[in-house]
Amino acid sequence: MHRFVRPQLMLRDSKQPLLPRAGHLCTNHKSVVSSVRGYVVLPPTSDEEEKAMLHRMMRVDHAGEYGANRIYAGQMAVLGRTQISPLIQEMWDQEKQHLRKFNEILAENRVRPTLLLPLWNIAGFALGAGSALLGKEGAMACTVAVEESISEHYNSQIRTLMEKDPEKYTELLQLIKEFRDDEMEHHDTGLEHDAESVNLNYCHDRMSCMNYNIKIQILNNSNN
């Protein structure tokens, strides 16, 4: 069992990004893999299977954030001049932050990005723009559905990691939990802003959910 020195959890406002800690050493490993900011998210491992699993998780998450980014971009493209635009912009900025973080992780750990990125680019933008054309409620309904799917996905990842070894994956768990909380926040924001007032919300809900779930499935299967 690899044991990491448990870093101190810092109290922080959920809106702030994960603050860097001083680099820490795993007492059983001879080397520290550290990023420019001085801390590690993926635990270094020599087990090929585990590495493949972690890489796959990061690849899917990266693709998910990339897609979410494009969805908000699509929404802004249509609703960018309306009252709702500051809200969408704020949510989009948070997603950009998430994407930046995953870009970092992928680069540091030499994880291959998914080949389907151009597809998610177009599909995400289309979904965002399409839902926004239905009005502000449509955009919010899309947000609710997508964020719900993303939260589900993150939750299942958290469950997987907790089942394996909570201590080893402390940082990773913390990161995913933080992102999942952000996504839940977006979900609640969408609900607040009359997402449920739309009658075709149900269809739209299912469609966005389905769309997102299909995306996750494809990614999971293609990268296995």
Next chain:
Amino acid sequence: LCCGYWDMAALIRGLRAGRVLRGLGSVAVQTLSPQGSNVRRAFHRTILLQLVNDSKSDTSVPPPSYHEVHTAGESSSSSAHGESSEDAQPNTSFQDQSGEHGEDYETEEQLQARILTTALEFVPQHGWTVEAIAAGAETLGLSSASTGMFNNGAGDLVLHFVTQCNAQLAETLAEQNNQVQLGQAESKKTAEFMRDAVEMRLRMLIPYIDTWPQAMSILLLPHNIPGSLKHLSTMVDDIWYYAGDRSTDVNWYTRRAALTGIYNTTELVMVQDSSPDFEETWAFLDNRIKDVVNMANTAKEVQATGESVVQGLMGAAITLKNITGMNQRR
């Protein structure tokens, strides 16, 4: 996986002390109780009965007069040497050997690696074949029947060589990277870095260049393709990583595809190049890299032009909207 190899150590010890027969392990095999999936391995190991690579306990074990003991000149650690030479029970049960004797003992993979490395010396003579492996095994003092360990025969030899070359390349690139990070060397531009890395890697083929076409065709055999592709992609990824590529979008794929193309074509050119020190190959490499750089620049220009065009069109559209009064805030 490793704990299954420790019984080899006991085997070697017991058999060495018990007057090893050359080449045949039937007696020894019967005295061992096979352990499930290790039966095949145990059989293979008994073929290596005259594994003697211990300079230390040479004197204490009198070699039987009817077989030669070869001592190879390697410095790599081998199994069982350095152990106290008890002429103990010949059929030592190996249940008590579980994993305590760590680094002194060689795993099967290490042994295979050693054989293959030695076999490389015989490639110019025998080609990339099982004969080369047999010659290598014999140099190490093992029976030539130990080629039975290699299910893939010549494929194993070629893949081992490729792995070795790639590891060497990665090491050198990492070393250069360190130097740059420490400020002891200047970082190269991407094109130059690519060129040097590919040249370095291809130069490792020079000693075997005459037989390399044979090796290439072995790598193209259907059952070898997954392995060779994996090695190729790892090597290309390494080169790009040390060149500084940290892209996380589709560029990741286009860059690696480009480099794979460059590497493969240059390799083909090198194989039939007869100029002094492969000058033509390096010239070809230069041109290919220039091509890719040009393509990348062109792509960038096209994109910039495209963006300007789009902006121009948007401007025209907005002007139209203004004129017709459609452009109002909702």
